[in-house]
Amino acid sequence: MNLTLLMYLIPSLFMFGCGVYGFITRKNMIAIMISLELMLNSVDINFVVFNRYLFPGQLDGMFFTLFAIAIAAAETALALAIVINIFRATKNVDIQQILKLKF
């Protein structure tokens, strides 16, 4: 039995599915962001896996993942700052109850 490309894609696929499910179902903004992280992570895995298996001599996928992690970190930091700010203003992190900007 060999560890083929396919075998790495499967966990990543499930991770992504879970991320989608979480993103759509959760009400808590932080939970939504956690789901987001899951999706990002699964994508990272795919990049790395494709890079490693299909183009072993090159490092594009790896660097892409590297940058993606950096950006994800930045984005999370900022998003959490916003969430905390919203919480400060509304004492609430439930995304369905923050309707001030609707319409």
Place this chain on the structure above:
Amino acid sequence: MEIFSNPLIYFVIIPMLTLLGLAFCNNRGIRAIRTVAVVGAVALVALAVYLVCLFLQARGAGDTSEMILQSKVTWYAPFNIELALGVDGVSVVMILLSAFIVFAGVFASWKMDPLPRQFFLWFFLLSTGVFGFFISIDLFTMFMFYEVALIPMYLLIGVWGSGNKNYSAMKLTLMLMGGSAFLMLGLIGIYFHSSADGNLTMNILDIAHNDAIPHQWQMYLFPLTFVGFGVLGAMFPFHTWSPDGHASAPTAVSMLHAGVLMKLGGYGCFRIAIYLMPYAASELAWIFLTLTGISIVYGAFSACVQTDLKYINAYSSVSHCGMVLFAILMFNTTAMTGAVLQMLSHGLMTALFFALIGMIYGRTHTRDIRDMGGMMHIMPYLGVGYVLAGLASLGLPGLSGFAAEMTIFFGSFENADLFRRVLTIIGASSIVITAVYILRVVAKLLFGEVQDEHHRTLTDASWEERLSTATLIVSVAIIGCFPNFFVNIISDSFLPVVNALKDYFPVAGL
């Protein structure tokens, strides 16, 4: 740059300098604002008069070129967009008209409140657009200036207006923008057919000389352009922005709008729609003649039952501007000359009307003629002005309306076909209806007993109001007494158009 030696460009530069000057004023220094505005307006009048002299001199010296003072600067070479300048007799008198109305408008908004600086800023931006439109002969530049003239309207009405101003401003802007949309389609279409050999151009004269727009395309493009301009010219059934817009607009804006902006429509119809697409013009003239014929009578009848002074004048504008487009579609020099005279006349007298209405409204705070009466006792100067404006409107010889209308009717009657003649007779019948509604207003508003005792304490016109109205009255009288001076300037400008039409349309006497 070479273009700065062309006096025409200063018609755009002066209002822009005025804008700049106003930018350095602030709202507490009303005196400075007034000074800047007056200096700008006076400079424009002086320049316009100088332009008339230049034109007469050029024509007197035997310069028979279609446009004088031509020069151009390329803006965007890939599409051949140029800042191309040039004027003929029609543009010259329109510029003169605009300058006088801007002048009168500045004095009519002397006590503008609130935000005088911003008001004059938009006011002069609008003037920039108007002058730019009249001096340019490039489709793109014209369209650009056209839009520059339209957009400030929204703010001027929306901020400084009265009554249901938000609705009116929105309606006016949307309807005129709708017209612009048609217009832009038309202009783009013209551009892409502007030349047979692929050297596409935006220059009106070149397009006209190339005469390359295929006939079946003309049939689409002509209605687009004509309706596009016709909306601004208050052509039935696209006139409904006019009553509401005028009713809500502040005095000077009504003046400028009815006095000049609506003329852009007529001017554009003639300069772009008919000149560039003579085939479609003569094929489709009957549709638009019918519409404008309806405009004339319909506007007049509608005016008969209105009770708001501004509505009456707005509908009367529909009638008079209908006459402009009507005459343009008659396709002969006489009628077209009449159309331009009518534009001049209507511009001045409607500006006068709106100025007077604004002044009366500023005192009585009502525009409903049922609430007023006997104003002649209380404010004789404004009363006399109103009567004069009314008489000009109903076509009293010696004032401008008469010469214009007569030229139109006689020109229209030159056409030998029954359809045009019947329309002419219908159009001519409007002189009676006009008399009815004008006299009705004069009788209700100025004569009779004073309706409201509070009105007895009101004052007559102040000096700047007198100056503003006197300018217009004198202009109206000058056109009325010496129409031939203007006819001589105007009439030659129509030869190219009439010649272009000659292949398709049997013109009597040619």
Place this chain on the structure above:
Amino acid sequence: MESVGNIILYFVIAIAIIVFSVLTVTTRQILRSATYLLFVLFATAILYFQMDYQFLGAVQIAVYAGGIVVLFVFAILLTHKPGADAEPLSTHRRWLGLSAAVLGIAVCGYAVFSHAAFCGRQLATVADLDMATIGHFLLSTDKWGYLLPFEAVSILLLACIIGGVVIARKR
């Protein structure tokens, strides 16, 4: 032919990833959710190690597991009373999420399996990827050089720092 240890390791990690992912999005206690996320991230790092990308794995642990999850925990503690449960999900929403997830897995899974030849590739051995190479690539402007994205990301990070300060600042 892989070593058995490798294969066992793979299965453990794959199962861990799947199980903890599911737990992350299904648990009703938000702090637990963050913890499960941490496990998933660790597992992912191990995957990277397994593929000989040690640097990447290290970054994954340092930034993700070490940085982001800590941020999450802070945020959660700032906004939640400890031990408070989230409200139960509405059935409607759950079905919505489930359908999207299943649909996504189905479509992508089909895509993956339909390219079996492609996916049957085996791991090729490559030269060790040392730090010097990575550093060289990151700061080079040659082919395969990543200086521009590197700088772009650094500016982005700067912007994020400023943004974070501005947003979080008390007015």
Place this chain on the structure above:
Amino acid sequence: MPLSYTIAVIAIPLFMFLFLGLAGVKMSRKLTGVLGVLGMAVTTVIAYGVALTYFFGTGQGQIADGVRQAVTVFNPDWLSFTDTLVVRMGILLDPIAAMMLIVVCTVSFMVHLYSLGYMSDHDGNPEEGFQRYYAFLALFTFSMLGLVVATNLFQIFVFFEMVGVSSYLLIGFYYSSPAANHASKKAFIVTRLADLFFLLGIMILSYYTGTFDFNQLVFGSNGANDMAVAQSAIASAGGATFLGCSVTAWALTFIFIGGAGKSAMYPLHIWLPDAMEGPTPVSALIHAATMVVAGVFLVARLFPLYVIEQGAMEIICVVGAFTAFYAAAIACVQSDIKRALAFSTISQIAFMMTSLAVSSADGALIEIHGGTGLGYMASMFHLFTHAMFKALLFLCAGAIIHAVHSNENDKMHGLHKFMPITSIAFLIGCLAIAGIPPFAGFWSKDEILVAAYHKGFFWGLWMSMVAGMTAFYMFRIYFLIFFWKKHEVHTHHAPKDQPWTMTLPLIILAAVSVVAGFVPAHDLVTWNGHHLHTQLDWTVAGSSVAIALVGILLAYKLYFKENDLPERMKNAASGLWTAAYHRFYMDELYQFITHKVIFQGICVPIAWFDRHIIDGFFNMLANATGSASFAIRRLQSGSVQSYVYIYLVGALALAAVTMVCVLI
């Protein structure tokens, strides 16, 4: 005096208008009045000089064989329609223009003078608006003079409008009064309607003949009306027809309608009685002597054309004859002195019109007819005499009204004792209009009747009957005002003869009315400038005098002393009397047409249509856009999760589609 001085005749009133209009408010009222009168006096002197030079001077206006020619003094371009069709504003003198100069200036001067007294209260203080009044009078005088010296049809039209406006302003002089207000509006609009037809007529005529100019339409090379020229002008229409009639006939009929509006011919007469709301001197000037004869003047100007287009001429004849009778019938029952005089004016103008129309009987060219334009001469002569005696009558009426402060004759009665001068002047006027020799009216009216008998016995008889009615109603008025019963003094002022400014014009005009009949009109104002041989037709003259005397006697019987005969007659024919008193309900008919049909039936629906259908359509567009936006706004829920879901489903669907495509 050189004929070019006519320019001064036109220019002085114009200057006076501008001067008094602009600077008048700054001056004292008295001063403006005096200046106005002085200006008019100078104008009158010059006008007399010019006219007399034209008629009797040598070398100017006459060519060798004694034909009076039309002299164009001055004719600059005013407005060019095309290269050939150019409107000019100029001065043309021919017999009728010269005569009209005299008429207009005389009456205008009298009225200017008279108004000094009339427009003041009993202490001689001028009333409010005095300056305005004199400015308007000057404007009117200018316009009327401009009209009579017009060199072309369009100039006449221009000044038609101008006199219309002057008339509007002067009728509405007391603008606070609703009645004056209404009357001025009515006068303007009715005449404007007629002017529309005039305009159409000019358009048609100028299109086919290619000119407005009288020199090319009617005047021959010898400068007098020439049938050959008229013939060629008509011929230039090339026989074009419309609805079976030649276009020139249409044009001339339309032009006549224009004239009929100004001259108050039935059915366009309705404005004139109402116009009596204006100050009485204004009525004397505008609505009796000058402006209202503009229509007659217009037809006389184009006389050769009308002679050729007999159809148009027949219409004039019928309209004129009917109006003469109709107005006379109404005048018999009016109780308001000025209205009665107004209807008398209508009737007399109709006489002039008819006279012009019968002038070319037999349907042939004018030379073929034995009379050779007798009617034309008679009409112009009557215009002249009528202007004098009707102005006199109106000014007398003004004096009476000024004295008793009422227009109704039941407030007057028995004034002979109080106002002897006025009474005698009025009597002279009545005798003149009734056609009793040797007063002015006899001579002119007699010639009209002769011309009518030439056309046919019926026409002669008809006009004779109207002449008899004229005598009756004028003396009815006279007796009712000055006799009937003793005057009851209501106010603390007993009525008396008015100050000299008012009395002097009465005396002058009365004197003129006595002698004007002896003016050798047949020598001066003939249609072709030649001397016209006329002699008194004793049968016609005798019978008309007899009829007039019968009318006077009847009036004497009925109205000299208070009795109940008029009342009984009124009751006997009450239906007829009421109808006549209400002017046969023409005003009500117009009221119905304008208010119910045009205003309620056209204007109001159009305004509604505009607001609700057209504007409604555009508002509907806007509202539809708005509603559509609101409807699709739900998609913009603001919920990130929904967006993600939709996005994901969309992306997956796209992916699925792509894959399916690849597989296929």
